[in-house]
Amino acid sequence: MSDAIDAQHHLDATGLLCPEPVMLLHSKVRDMAPGEVLEVRATDPSTERDIPKFCQFLGHTLLARQQDGELFLYWIEKKR
Template sequence: MPLSPDTLHDDLLDASGLNCPEPVMMLHNKVRDLPPGGLLKVIATDPSTRRDIPKFCVFLGHELLEQAEDAGTYLYWIRKKAD
């Protein structure tokens, strides 16, 4: 079942208006501050995040629960890996 845009999350990263590599750099810092298993919602407008954020999750072992696009805005829900 897809996540709702209103799904409760532990933290939010709004990277709107930022271009590669800034969204992923900010994501790296934000995920570091999340508790293990925490849920992060990311909002971005850079189309390259469709490639970069899934690769980030695979590389670091986090779970990309959902990604969606709405009128040029890209949404991601990422579950931080348990330590």
């Protein structure tokens, strides 16, 4: 999936536990332009719940997500 999505920004939240991944995500998205895409890498399983809720609550688009072993990957487009 990552080959098909061009992410302009990247956030490595591996090794961090709730609430840190979402706090860093919120800060990173704030600095992005509308329509830009962020790729997030995380190892905390709670991100499976928290990141989609974050996107839904703030109006961003969760373009895709995938799991590779213990690594969770998310592609988020900032709302336009």
